[in-house]
Amino acid sequence: MSSVYHLFIINRAGSLIFEWENKQDENIKVEKTFDYPLDVHIEHIDNKPTVIFGARDGIKLRYVVNAVNGIPLKGCRFVHETTGEETDFFAFINDASNFPLSLSFVPSILSANEKIIIASTFHSLYAIAAQVSPAAKSSGIKLLETTQFKLHCFQSVTGIKFIVVAPVTSTSNLDALLRKVYELYADFALKNPFYSMDMPIRCDKFDDGLKALLEKHEKTNVITL
């Protein structure tokens, strides 16, 4: 359980200019041997075989199959060990003669493209929330809470959005964290004469400052379950 899952910075036009992800849970992997028929239901979602039903023994919903009998999967296809040709995953598991086999599951991770897409999606949702407001003069989404995470968004007066995604049990002051990230952005990105506005942030000092800020945040916010 970490104190921050993701951090995004979105520019005025809605594209992602900086992204940070907590890599602590990258090593979760569950491997199990199965007999025909498969009791875990797997479907083709976003070009990856995803668990949609039948979560058990550490395999949770929306986990993705990343290897079959030890052979890594590329999308929905993998190289068959004996024939050496590319086999479709779903054709393979529907054939009873291939069982028992072992499947390895990992939590689904966001690719760089997917992150860019969700950043733009959030940018639009922010604007729509301001538009459908029943109250006069509303800003966009400042806080979004679900049963699994809470997302804080701070928009500066110049239109740059700073977004942090943290576990729902987190009690830390995420708005203060966002203000400090804004300070770091102003110091290392804006004051850099070679940085152009609205471009992706590529600055070592910014990365170091952010890393130190997040470590300090994690230390001062121990989550009690």
Add this chain to the structure above:
Amino acid sequence: MTLFNFYLFNPKGECICYKEWRRDNPCDIPQEGEFQLVFGMIHSLRSFAQKIVTRDGQQQIKYFKTSSYKMNYMETATGLKFVLNSDPDAVGIPELLREIYSIFVATVIKNPLVDIEAPVASSLFHSKVDELIRAHQSFA
């Protein structure tokens, strides 16, 4: 502390009930368009939330807050979506949404002659929900 308005969407995405108690910001698009906009926003928010954190399977959006309102959301397993806009400091709204759902079940679903996907025509439903909202502590 106020409750602004309420939307109820069927699983197809059509708004079958809209109630308004206070609206300071008149909408400049026709009402049908506004329903579609709100539904589209909810739909996108759901898929956004699912993509961002996939650690532990199912999750439900509870609410989002802006500087001047809070949109509370509840979704049932059958795909009914309840949206209630309140002021940012309102309390007790999830229970209120659940009570509205139980009124809906009692007056609309349990009635064998009513088409549950059509706009709610039951005057009993409308009067009971109005009564419930006005008696709620967050209603000014």
